[in-house]
Amino acid sequence: MPEMLQTTDSTNYTDVVSETADAVRAAGAALRERFGDVVRPSSRDELMRALADNDDTALAVLRPRLTRLRPNAGWVEEELDGGALPPGEWWVVDPAEGNINHLHGLPEWAVTATLVRDNRPVLTAVHLPLTGETYTALTGAGAHLDGRRLHVSPATDLSLSVVATSQARPDEDGTVVRRVGSSITAMLFDALVVRTAVPATLHLLNVAAGRIDAFWQFSGARADLLPGALLVTEAGGQLSDAQGHPWTPHSDSFLAAAPGVHAAAVATLSR
Template sequence: MSETMQTTGVDASDATDADLLGQTVTAVRAAGSALRERFGEVVRYRTREELMRALAANGDTALGILRPRLTRLRPDAGWVEDELDGGALPPGEWWVVDPAEGNVNHLHALPEWAVTATLVRDNRPVLTAVHLPLTGETCTALTGAGAHLDGRRLHVSRTADLGLSVVATSQARPDEDEAVVRRVGASITAMLSDALVVRTTVPATLHLLNVAAGRIDAFWQFAGARADLLPGALLVSEAGGRLSDVEGRPWTPRSDSFLAAAPGVHAQAVATLSR
């Protein structure tokens, strides 16, 4: 609990969303510091079981910091920590957390990983904090108050030509079913024809942060989970971007596809991905 909340006697349940966001930032930074201490050497594994143990060790390290801190902030909120869970949540408040977003990159000594925490209220993300421990950057968004990177307001790009755009996609999960794999492959082929550059890597949240920051122009993904889409969805929408499924319909956690884009290329991206 923040010093202000302690000295004024304000209960955590009465804190404003802005207060909660500030404390969420503190939590993800602390968890990120712990994961950074574990980063550097490639973690070797020979079996799927060894891989899962290594992934779990990172997750447990970060969750040991995140869960008690976020629970103190919102004791009655539900808790979602399975990064592969998807679909709608029951009514009420939920913490949707990815303790090591891009965990497999961390194990391979690759820099694209983060710690994320998002408060969802009645299936709408209301605040999110995304911390990149290797750069020290923290990206935040609060419903109605914009998206920020270390205090600097973020805006999506003004690009209006998909042919001049850098776009990206991500693998939603390992062992995806064949129909989704084929759909992903076809979408990449279509974008290779229509966009300037296509990036394909994990995790989704970092691509979405880049859309919010105007560094890339669009991101899409088939299937997907709450933990890898909700933080970025709030970042992009608060930075002025457009969200939908790949056919242009409103996106919800139940949707089977996701598209986030600068307004000037959204319709062109829909046309490419839905043909």
């Protein structure tokens, strides 16, 4: 990942973090009203419309609030986009992270908003509407869960670790699918427990909170990695690609881990 901003003046962004958290909570409340019954679309088009309806519901709340906060910032709301952004400030949002879970009546979904400056995340807020939890991070000021400081796990033994992975897209190409499968097999040999589910952000929240010890993903997008990447870094975690090289939005893999198991995770994923 690009190095986190070293000169961010936290006082300039403290109020922005708070108001961003308010925005994702408000959007989450709107999505919670739509949650409950399982949606069973009969075609891909119907599925895409149902997903878009959830996105639009949240964006109707998020976009005006965040635009008022940083009126000169650009806007990115396509959760599957990847790569670098143009210079300047950008809001990278996922209005319904884990949207497919929401439609299926599953609890693993969230609303995220991350402010990026010159391709480095400055701040993020992630809200889980069904638990009421809100995670925030500000570069240089730590990661927090409802005001409580977060710290990654002190784990030092991968064989005693809980690790997790996710799929970046529903229609990955065959090379990525096989890479995901082989990495899960490798981790099943080397780690204690391997969790596999979407979305990525919820696993990364658990890494930042010290509940699990590592998360990896092949391929990926800005919206599902940037919020958790900042939270993990500010909680004392270590980021790289699966081979241990610095992670950037152009990388074809992603690893976030407690420092004590990062090298072992790289070794496992590099086999």
